Amino acid sequence: MKEMRRNNLWQFREAAGVSGTDRFVILILTLAGIISIFNFAEWWFRGEHISNLTLFIILSFFFWYVMFRIILVWLNYLKLNKPGSVPEPDDNLSVAIFTTSAPGEPLGMFEKTFEALNNISYPHNTYLLDGTRDPAFRALAEKNNIIWMDMVDVPGAKAGKINEALRRTDEEFILILDPDHIAFPNILDQTLGFFRDGKVGFVQVSQGYYNQYRSFTARAAAEQTYLFYGPTQMGLFGYGSAVAIGANCTFRRKALESIGGHAEGLAEDLLTSIRLHAEGWESVYNPVIVNRGLVPEDLTSFYKQQIKWARGTFEILFAELPKVFTKLSFWQRIVYLYISTYFLTGTITLFFILVPFIYFLTGIIPGKMTFVDFILHGVPFLVIATLIYSYVQKFLCHPETERKFHWRGMILKFSSWPVYFYGFILSLFNASIPYLPTSKKALIGSITVFIRPLILYSVLFMITAVAVYIHRRYYLPESELSFTAERVWGMLGFAFIAFIQSIIGIFAALETVWLKEDEPWKKVDVPMINNDIKS
Amino acid sequence: MIKHSLKRILFTILALSVGFLIVTGLSFLGNKSKGPLENLFSGTARMVQSIEEKTILAKRENKRADKLKWYKRYQENISLLMNPDDFFWGASDYHSVESYESILNLEDSLWITFPLIHIYTAWGSNPEHQFPELQVKTILRLGSTPVITWEPWLSAFDEKEYPGIPKVEERDKGCLKEIANGVYDKYIVKWALAVKDIQLPVFVRVGHEMNDPYRYPWGPQNNEPQDFVAAWRHIHHTFLRNGVNNVIWIWSPHQSYGHFKEYYPGDDYVDYVGTGVLNYGTVTTWSKWWSFDELFGNYYKDLSVFNKPMIITEFSSLAVGGDRAEWYVDALNGIQKKYTLIKSLIFYHISSDKTVTDKSLDWYIINDAEVLNAVRAIISSWDKNN
Numbered sequence: 001m002k003e004m005r006r007n008n009l010w011q012f013r014e015a016a017g018v019s020g021t022d023r024f025v026i027l028i029l030t031l032a033g034i035i036s037i038f039n040f041a042e043w044w045f046r047g048e049h050i051s052n053l054t055l056f057i058i059l060s061f062f063f064w065y066v067m068f069r070i071i072l073v074w075l076n077y078l079k080l081n082k083p084g085s086v087p088e089p090d091d092n093l094s095v096a097i098f099t100t101s102a103p104g105e106p107l108g109m110f111e112k113t114f115e116a117l118n119n120i121s122y123p124h125n126t127y128l129l130d131g132t133r134d135p136a137f138r139a140l141a142e143k144n145n146i147i148w149m150d151m152v153d154v155p156g157a158k159a160g161k162i163n164e165a166l167r168r169t170d171e172e173f174i175l176i177l178d179p180d181h182i183a184f185p186n187i188l189d190q191t192l193g194f195f196r197d198g199k200v201g202f203v204q205v206s207q208g209y210y211n212q213y214r215s216f217t218a219r220a221a222a223e224q225t226y227l228f229y230g231p232t233q234m235g236l237f238g239y240g241s242a243v244a245i246g247a248n249c250t251f252r253r254k255a256l257e258s259i260g261g262h263a264e265g266l267a268e269d270l271l272t273s274i275r276l277h278a279e280g281w282e283s284v285y286n287p288v289i290v291n292r293g294l295v296p297e298d299l300t301s302f303y304k305q306q307i308k309w310a311r312g313t314f315e316i317l318f319a320e321l322p323k324v325f326t327k328l329s330f331w332q333r334i335v336y337l338y339i340s341t342y343f344l345t346g347t348i349t350l351f352f353i354l355v356p357f358i359y360f361l362t363g364i365i366p367g368k369m370t371f372v373d374f375i376l377h378g379v380p381f382l383v384i385a386t387l388i389y390s391y392v393q394k395f396l397c398h399p400e401t402e403r404k405f406h407w408r409g410m411i412l413k414f415s416s417w418p419v420y421f422y423g424f425i426l427s428l429f430n431a432s433i434p435y436l437p438t439s440k441k442a443l444i445g446s447i448t449v450f451i452r453p454l455i456l457y458s459v460l461f462m463i464t465a466v467a468v469y470i471h472r473r474y475y476l477p478e479s480e481l482s483f484t485a486e487r488v489w490g491m492l493g494f495a496f497i498a499f500i501q502s503i504i505g506i507f508a509a510l511e512t513v514w515l516k517e518d519e520p521w522k523k524v525d526v527p528m529i530n531n532d533i534k535s
Numbered sequence: 536m537i538k539h540s541l542k543r544i545l546f547t548i549l550a551l552s553v554g555f556l557i558v559t560g561l562s563f564l565g566n567k568s569k570g571p572l573e574n575l576f577s578g579t580a581r582m583v584q585s586i587e588e589k590t591i592l593a594k595r596e597n598k599r600a601d602k603l604k605w606y607k608r609y610q611e612n613i614s615l616l617m618n619p620d621d622f623f624w625g626a627s628d629y630h631s632v633e634s635y636e637s638i639l640n641l642e643d644s645l646w647i648t649f650p651l652i653h654i655y656t657a658w659g660s661n662p663e664h665q666f667p668e669l670q671v672k673t674i675l676r677l678g679s680t681p682v683i684t685w686e687p688w689l690s691a692f693d694e695k696e697y698p699g700i701p702k703v704e705e706r707d708k709g710c711l712k713e714i715a716n717g718v719y720d721k722y723i724v725k726w727a728l729a730v731k732d733i734q735l736p737v738f739v740r741v742g743h744e745m746n747d748p749y750r751y752p753w754g755p756q757n758n759e760p761q762d763f764v765a766a767w768r769h770i771h772h773t774f775l776r777n778g779v780n781n782v783i784w785i786w787s788p789h790q791s792y793g794h795f796k797e798y799y800p801g802d803d804y805v806d807y808v809g810t811g812v813l814n815y816g817t818v819t820t821w822s823k824w825w826s827f828d829e830l831f832g833n834y835y836k837d838l839s840v841f842n843k844p845m846i847i848t849e850f851s852s853l854a855v856g857g858d859r860a861e862w863y864v865d866a867l868n869g870i871q872k873k874y875t876l877i878k879s880l881i882f883y884h885i886s887s888d889k890t891v892t893d894k895s896l897d898w899y900i901i902n903d904a905e906v907l908n909a910v911r912a913i914i915s916s917w918d919k920n921n
Contacts, residue, residue: 028553048661372576373662473591478599479635482673485587486580 009210011530012184013398015230015287018080022394029388030074036380037067043377048368055366059355062348070385072338077231077392079238083286087193095124095188096171099179100151100158102131107140108519113179114144115526122188125171129161159264159272166261171253176262178247181293182210182524186531191250194284201255201281202273204233204244206397208292211520216408217508218297223402223409225295230396233285239331242285243339244273247293255281266433267312270339271320277332278324289397294520298512299505300448302412303419310343310423311433317341318427345413346420353417353457356495359487360464371490414498415505418453451509454502461499468492588676599639600678602648609650610680613736616783617806619844622871622917625651625682625881627849629888635677641884641900644907647914651738653682653848653881658722659691666729675735682738682785682848682881685726687714687753697721707752711742715765723773731779740785740809740848741770746792760797767800785809787848790834799841808838808876811849812866813883816856819892824857827866835874845876849883851898860905867913 041064050056097117101110110128117126128141129151141148149168151161162176173192177183191203206229212222228245236242244251249269256262256272258279263271277283296302317340325333359365396402426433468488472481592598600607609615609623626649628637635652642649652674656667667683674681689706700706700718713719730737745763748755753763767786774782787809788795799805812831815822831847838845852862870877887895900906 032553370580372580375576472587473594477634477636477639478592478595479639479673479677480633481587481592482584482669482676483633485584489583489587 008400009208009292009398010184010524010528012186012532013208013289015082015206015234015395015397016399017082018234018395022080022391023078025391026074026077026080026388029384029391030078033074033381033384033388034071036384037071040067040377040381043373044369051365051368055355055358055364058351059366062351065344066348067381069338072334073232074388076235076239077388078235080231080234080392080395081238082234082395083194083237083284086190086286087196089122089189089192090196093122093173093192093195094171095122095173095175095192096169097124097126097175097177098129098162098165099126099177100129100131100161101137101179103133105132105179106519107134107136109180109521110137110140112182112521112524112526113177114140114146116182116184116529117146117177118144119185119526119529120183120188121185121531122192124175124188125169127165127169129165131161156264157268159262159268163261163264166253166256173250173252174256175250176247177291178293180521181207181247181291182521182526182529184290184529184531187248187290188250190286190288190290191284194286195250195252197282199280199282200284201252201276201279202244203250203284203286204242205248205250205286205291206230206233206289207248208289208398209295210292210524211294211297214518214520215297215508215511215515216504217299217302217412217511218295220408220412220508221295221302223404223406224413226396226402226406226409227392230287230402231392234287234395236335237283237285239335240282240329241277241332241335242283243335244269244276244283248291252281255279265312265315266308267316270313271316274316274320274324274328274332274336277329278327280327287395287397298515299451299509300512303416303448303450306416306419307423307433310346310420311426313340313343314424314427318430343420343423346417346422347424349414349417350421353495353498356491357460357464359491360468365487370486371493372486411501411504412508414501415451415454415508418450422450447509447512451506454505454509458499458502458506461495461502464495465492584672592676598678599648600676603650603678606650606678610675610678610735613781613783616680616736617844619878621878623650623879624914625649625653625679625879626884627653627655627682627881628884629655629886635673637901638884641882644901645911645914648678650679651682651879651881652677652679653684655684655686657686657688657691658719659688660693660696660722661691664691664722666726668729668733671733671737675733680736680738682740682846684743684848685739685741686751687711687742689719689752692719692722707757709757709762711753711758711762711766715762715769717769720773723770724777727774727777727779730774730782731777734781736781736783738783738785738807738846740787742767743785743787743809743848744789744792744811746794746798747789748792750789755794760794763798764800768804771800771804783807785846785848786843787811788838790831790838793837795837795841802841802843805841805843807846807878808841808843809846809848810834810838811883812847812851813849813898814852814862815891815896816853818853818855818894818896824862826862827870832873835876839876843876844878845874846879846881847877848881850880851883851885851900853896853898854903859900859903860909863900863906864909864913867910871917 044060044063097120099113099117114126126146128137128146128148130137130141130148131151131154133152138148149165151164154161154164156163166174173195175188175191187205190205194200194203207225209218209222209225212218233242247269251262251272255276258281259272259275262268263275265271273283296305316336321336321340328336355366393399393403472488476484603610606623609619609621624647626638626641628635628641638649638652654667654670654674657664671681671683687710689700689710690703692700692706694700694702697719701713706713714723730739742751742753742763744750745753745758746755746760771784783806784804785807786800786805788798790810790812810831812827814825814827814830816824850866852859852866867880870880882900883898884900885896885898888898889895900910
C-alpha cells in the first residue's frame with residue numbers, strides 16, 4: 001500500500017482549476033469570517049476585560065496581529081487563479097538548466113538527478129556548478145553529457161555560483177534546480193510557454209517531495225508546504241504577486257540581468273523575486289508537480305534550514321523591503337510584508353507560552369475574560385476558519401496525499417519557536433549565522449540544541465503543574481478555591497497544549513537517534529516517471 | 536461593460552447576505568441565545584470545580600464546614616431556617632468578591648464561625664449582574680448560608696438585550712410599576728432559575744430600604760408604596776411559578792422612615808423582617824452617637840407587629856464620637872431577651888464604605904482589640920453552639 005502511494009508520487013499532477021462556484025463559496029466564507037472576527041473583536045476590546053493594561057495591550061497586539069494575518073490569507077484566496085492553459089513553448093528557445101553540488105552531498109543522488117535531467121523532453125543544455133573538488137562529480141557529469149563547471153573558489157554560496165555560470169553561458173532561459181530534485185520530462189513544457197509574454201520575468205512551479213514518509217519531521221515539514229504550493233501561490237498569482245521560492249524556478253536571462261544577476265543572501269530566492277517585481281517584471285505560478293525532491297528528515301537539518309530562512313527573510317524586512325517598497329504594487333507590498341514577517345511567529349509564541357507562567361508566578365493576568373467566554377466568542381471564527389481551510393484544500397497540487405489536517409506541520413511550526421526567535425534576535429542586532437547547506441541525508445544521532453528551550457519549557461510545566469496542585473491542595477484558603485478554579489486550571493490547560501506540542505517537538509528531535517540511514521533516491525525509478533496529463 | 540460590473544455587484548451583495556446569515560446563525564448559536572454551547576462550556580467550568588471539591592477540598596483537614604456541623608441541619612432545611620430555634624451570626628465584606636478570607640479572619644478573631652455570609656449584587660445585563668453562582672456556591676461549600684441583597688438598579692440594562700424597557704434616563708421613574716408589569720421578567724426568571732439550581736436555602740433581600748426617599752431609585756421619590764408591594768409580589772410569584780422553593784425572603788425597610796404597613800407585601804410573601812443598625816457616631820452632620828436601642832429599639836414595636844423573625848442585616852458602629860467597645864456591649868447584652876424576634880445579626884464589616892458619605896468610612900473592628908475582646912466575651916457567654 002505504502003509502496004503504491006510512493007509510486008503514485010511519480011505521476012504528473014496539477015491543482016484543480018478554479019470555478020465561479022469556488023470563488024463564490026470562498027467569498028461567502030471570507031465575508032462570514034470577517035464578520036465573525038469583527039464580532040470577536042467587539043467582545044475582546046471591552047474595558048471590563050482589561051486587567052493589566054500593559055500586558056493586555058501586548059496580548060491584544062500579538063493576538064490581533066495573528067488574526068489580521070489570517071484575514072490576509074483569506075483575502076488572498078479570493079483571487080485564486082490557475083493559468084487557463086499552458087501555452088505551447090516556441091521551438092528553438094535556448095534553455096539552460098543549472099544544478100549545483102556542494103561538499104558532502106552524496107554522489108548517488110546525482111546519478112538520479114542527471115538521469116532525470118537527460119529525460120527532459122524540451123531541448124536544453126545542462127550545467128553542473130560543481131563546488132566539491134571531487135573528480136568523481138566531474139566524471140559523472142561528463143558521462144551524462146552534462147557540462148561541468150568548476151565553482152570551487154567562487155564566493156557567495158549558491159547565488160554566487162549561479163551568477164558566475166550566467167557570465168559563462170548565454171542561454172535565454174535558465175531553470176535552476178536543486179540537486180536533490182528529480183525533474184519530470186515535461187518540466188520545461190510546463191514553464192517555457194509563459195515567456196511568450198515579454199513581461200514575464202520568471203515562472204515558478206510547485207515543489208513536491210518523495211521522502212516525506214521517512215520520519216515525523218519529514219512529514220511535518222512537507223505538510224507545512226502543501227498549502228503554500230497550492231492555494232497560497234495560486235492566490236498570489238491572482239494578485240500578480242507569485243513569488244519565487246526555493247528551486248524550480250525558470251528565469252528569463254534579461255530579467256536576471258536587469259537586477260544585476262541572481263540576488264545573494266540567506267533568502268536569495270525571495271530576494272531575487274522581490275527585486276524582479278520591483279523592476280516591473282511579472283511572474284507566473286503554475287501549480288503542477290513536475291519534480292520531486294527531499295524534505296529535511298531530521299530536526300537538526302530542518303532547524304538549520306529554518307534559521308537560515310528566518311534570518312534571511314528578516315533581512316529582507318529590515319534591509320531590502322524599505323529600498324524597493326515604492327516600486328512594488330499594492331498587493332506585492334502586502335505579500336512581501338506578510339512573508340518577511342512570517343517568522344515573528346517564534347516571538348509571538350514565546351509570549352503566549354509565558355502568559356501562564358507570569359500568572360502563576362505573579363498573579364498578573366492580561367485580560368479578565370473567562371476561558372468559557374473566550375471559547376464561546378471564538379467559536380464562530382474557528383468554525384469559519386476551519387471551513388475555509390478545508391475548502392481551499394481542494395486546490396492542493398496532489399490532494400490524494402496532501403489533503404488532510406496538517407497537525408504535524410502546525411506542531412512543527414510551534415516547536416520551532418526557539419529557532420525563529422533566535423533568527424529574529426540575530427536580525428535585530430544584525431548578527432550573522434554561517435551559511436549552512438541543508439543536509440541531504442539525515443544527520444544520524446545529532447540532536448539539535450534548539451530543543452533545549454522545549455525541554456526547559458516541559459520541565460517548567462511539570463514543576464508548575466505539581467506546584468499548583470500542592471498549593472491548592474494544602475495552602476490556598478478554602479474560601480478562594482472555587483474562585484480561582486476556572487482561571488488556574490484554564491491557564492494550566494493552555495500551558496498543557498504548549499507542553500504537548502513541546503513533547504512532540506522533543507520526540508521529533510530524538511527521532512534522529514533511531515532513524516535508519518537511508519538513501520531514498522535509490523528507490524526512484526526514473527524511467528517510470530509518468531508525464532501523462534491526469535488530474 | 537455595465538452589465539459586467541452589475542453582475543459583479545450583484546454577486547458581491549448576494550455573497551455578503553449569505554455570509555451575514557451564516558454569521559448571524561453562528562452568533563445565535565454561540566453568543567446571544569446562551570444556548571447549548573454556553574451550557575457545554577460553563578458545564579465544563581462547573582465540572583472542574585466539582586472535581587476540585589472532591590479531590591482537594593474533601594481531603595483537607597480542619598475544613599470550615601466541619602466547624603459548622605451543628606448548623607448543617609439548618610443549612611439543608613428551609614423550614615428550620617424560617618422558624619429558627621437558634622441565633623445566627625453573620626458578616627459581610629466588600630472584599631469578598633473573589634475571596635472570603637477577610638470574613639474568615641474576622642471570625643477567627645471572634646472565635647466563632649459565621650453561619651451566614653452576606654453579599655450584595657445589583658440588577659443589570661452585564662456579567663457581574665448575573666446570579667453570583669460562584670460566590671454562593673463557595674459560601675455553601677464553606678458550610679454557611681448566603682444572604683443576598685439584590686438591588687434593583689436598572690440603569691445597567693442593555694436595551695438591545697432587553698427590548699421594550701424604557702430609555703435609561705426614564706427608567707427610574709415608576710420603576711417598581713414596570714417591574715410589577717413584567718418588563719424585567721426575562722432577567723428575573725434567569726436569576727430565579729439560577730437560584731433553583733443551588734437547591735440549598737438562600738436568603739434574598741430585594742429592594743431594601745424602599746421607604747427611604749434619599750437613597751435608592753426604588754424609593755418613594757420614584758414610586759408609590761403599592762407599587763413596591765406589587766413588584767415584590769410579582770417577583771415572589773415569578774420565583775414560585777418557576778418552581779423556585781429555596782428562597783427565604785427578607786423584607787427590609789429602613790427603620791427610621793416608617794410607613795411599614797404600607798410597604799409590607801403580606802405575611803405570605805415575607806419570611807424575615809430585616810433592618811440595618813449602623814451607628815455613624817459624629818462622622819456626619821446628621822448623625823450623633825446613638826446607641827443600638829436608640830437606633831433600633833424605638834422602632835422594634837412597629838416592626839414586631841408582623842410577627843416575623845428578624846435579622847439585623849447590617850450591624851456596626853464607627854469609632855468616632857464615643858466608646859465603640861461599650862456600644863457593642865450595650866447592644867449585645869440581653870439582646871435576645873429584649874428583642875425576642877431578632878434571630879440573626881450580620882456584622883457590617885467594610886473597610887472603605889462610600890455609600891452614604893463622600894468620605895470613606897471604616898467599619899472594620901478586626902483591628903480594634905477592645906471591641907474584639909468585648910464582643911468575644913459576649914458571644915462566648917451565650918456559647919452553646921461552638
